[in-house]
Each structure stands twice: as structure tokens, then as C-alpha cells.
Amino acid sequence: MISFAECSARERLALLLDPGSFHEWLPPSERVTSPHLAQLGVPSAFDDGVAIGRATLDGHGVFVAAQEGAFMGGGVGEVHGAKLVGLLQRAQRDRPTAVLLLAESGGVRLHEANAGLIAVSEVMRALLDVRAAGIPVIVLIGGANGCFGGMGIVARCADHIVMSDVGRLAMSGPEVIEASHGVEEFDSRDRALVWRTTGGKHRWLTGDCDALVEDDVAAFREAAIAALGKSKPLTLAALEDEHALLTRRLLALPGDNTGRDEAVLLWRALGVVDAEQVPDLSVDTVRALRVI
Numbered sequence: 001m002i003s004f005a006e007c008s009a010r011e012r013l014a015l016l017l018d019p020g021s022f023h024e025w026l027p028p029s030e031r032v033t034s035p036h037l038a039q040l041g042v043p044s045a046f047d048d049g050v051a052i053g054r055a056t057l058d059g060h061g062v063f064v065a066a067q068e069g070a071f072m073g074g075g076v077g078e079v080h081g082a083k084l085v086g087l088l089q090r091a092q093r094d095r096p097t098a099v100l101l102l103a104e105s106g107g108v109r110l111h112e113a114n115a116g117l118i119a120v121s122e123v124m125r126a127l128l129d130v131r132a133a134g135i136p137v138i139v140l141i142g143g144a145n146g147c148f149g150g151m152g153i154v155a156r157c158a159d160h161i162v163m164s165d166v167g168r169l170a171m172s173g174p175e176v177i178e179a180s181h182g183v184e185e186f187d188s189r190d191r192a193l194v195w196r197t198t199g200g201k202h203r204w205l206t207g208d209c210d211a212l213v214e215d216d217v218a219a220f221r222e223a224a225i226a227a228l229g230k231s232k233p234l235t236l237a238a239l240e241d242e243h244a245l246l247t248r249r250l251l252a253l254p255g256d257n258t259g260r261d262e263a264v265l266l267w268r269a270l271g272v273v274d275a276e277q278v279p280d281l282s283v284d285t286v287r288a289l290r291v292i
Contacts, residue, residue: 036112074105081119088126107149120150163200
């Protein structure tokens with residue numbers, strides 16, 4: 001077993017894809033870096049924190065992008081976002097079997113916030129265009145930095161989300177919530193609370209991810225192969241189904257919840273027996289518990 005969380009972006013690509021099949025576009029040797037970081041005197045990365053290219057997965061041609069969490073937490077800036085957009089736009093032209101996004105990001109970089117926000121919106125538009133063309137977009141989340149902010153929204157725009165139990169997915173990260181509303185609202189140092197509300201097990205139980213796997217590159221590869229060729233309809237009816245899912249979750253919560261135990265209350269309301277034990281259960285056991 002090789003930990004997906006402990007691998008770098010390029011290590012994940014090498015282990016997840018068919019051996020030797022990854023061909024990178026705009027590699028570090030091209031030195032396409034962020035102009036904004038240089039102006040601020042902030043160190044840059046020659047790939048701007050994301051590797052993109054084409055490869056094969058189980059013999060099928062795919063386009064793939066992997067965010068590097070070790071560089072600015074995988075934050076999206078202008079060049080980083082442009083590389084993702086370019087990959088998605090080329091997918092519409094070349095029509096690979098699928099597009100894989102190995103997401104690890106805290107969201108938009110504060111150093112180039114406006115450019116990053118625009119970039120994320122362009123990524124969303126391009127991703128939805130790829131889906132409308134019938135090409136499935138598969139997001140894999142299992143990095144140490146999670147998938148937050150704009151990239152959290154991008155992930156939920158995809159056809160399929162694969163998460164490990166150590167992966168995290170949300171709009172706002174724990175530190176952001178604590179900074180905005182205080183530790184009483186969300187204690188970012190409470191690891192049990194963080195994973196209880198943003199972790200892979202929670203996202204699986206509440207219907208926000210399509211596959212829950214161990215923190216193992218081979219498990220992610222198997223789940224990605226299973227999702228190949230399985231695009232979901234991008235229709236008004238599908239959107240209404242998502243809204244209905246959110247409504248069911250809201251209605252399931254008791255009106256007097258305390259906030260801190262909201263996740264456990266929701267699991268119990270959805271019919272999960274011994275909801276308090278979920279954080280300690282194995283991935284296989286949790287996979288069998290989903291009721292939504």
C-alpha cells in the first residue's frame with residue numbers, strides 16, 4: 001500500500017497512470033510562472049503548482065491534472081488556473097475517454113486573489129463544457145491539504161468524486177471559518193471535528209462523493225478506472241436531484257442541534273446506527289452504511 005496523501009503530485013501521476021504513459025504539457029523546463037508572485041517577491045514554482053498532460057489509464061486515453069499541495073497549498077493563481085482551463089478546452093477538441101483532476105488545494109491564492117478567482121470561474125465553465133460534450137470529469141481527493149474554496153466548488157461540478165477517508169472537501173477550510181467567526185464556531189485544531197464535518201467518510205455518508213477508498217494509490221486507480229466512460233447527465237433534472245439531496249439533509253437535522261455535533265446528528269437522522277462510532281470505523285464498514 002502506497003499512501004496517496006504522502007505522495008507529491010508527480011508521484012501520484014506516475015503511480016496512478018499506466019507506467020511511462022504521462023506526457024506533460026508546459027513542464028517545469030518551460031518555466032511558465034506566475035507574474036504576480038514575482039512582483040510581490042514571493043518564490044515561484046516553474047510549473048506554478050500544477051502538472052497537466054495526457055496519459056493512459058488501463059489502456060484508455062485520458063487527460064490529467066495534478067495539483068501540488070507542497071507549493072502554496074495547491075492554491076490557484078492566474079497561470080495555475082490557465083493551465084487547467086487549457087487542459088479542459090483541449091479535451092473538448094481531442095475527446096479523451098475522461099479527464100482526471102487530482103485535486104489538492106486550499107483555494108485561491110491570496111497573493112493574486114482577483115486573478116485566481118477569475119481563473120476558478122473559467123475552470124468551472126470549461127469543466128461544465130467538457131461534461132456537456134459527454135466526456136466524464138473525475139476528481140480524486142486525498143491530499144494532505146484537502147480540496148477547499150474555489151476548487152471545492154470545481155470538484156462538485158464534476159461527474160465523479162473519489163475520496164479517501166483522510167481526504168477533505170468543503171467550501172471554507174477550518175482555519176478560514178475560525179478566523180472569520182471564532183474558535184467557538186469552529187475549532188480548526190479539533191481534528192475529530194474537522195474530519196467529522198469535511199472528511200471523506202462524512203462526504204460519503206451524505207452523498208457528496210461517489211466512491212470512498214483507502215488512502216492507497218492503487219485504490220484510487222481502481223476507482224478511477226471504474227468511473228471511465230460513465231458520464232452523468234448535465235440537465236435541469238440532474239440539478240433538481242442535487243437540490244433535493246440538500247433539502248433531505250436539511251430536513252433530517254433536528255431543529256435544536258448544537259452545531260458541534262451536527263454531523264453526528266445528521267448521520268443518525270439519516271439512519272446510520274451508532275453514528276458516534278463512524279470516525280473509528282473502517283472504510284469498508286462505512287461504505288456499507290450510506291443511506292442517502
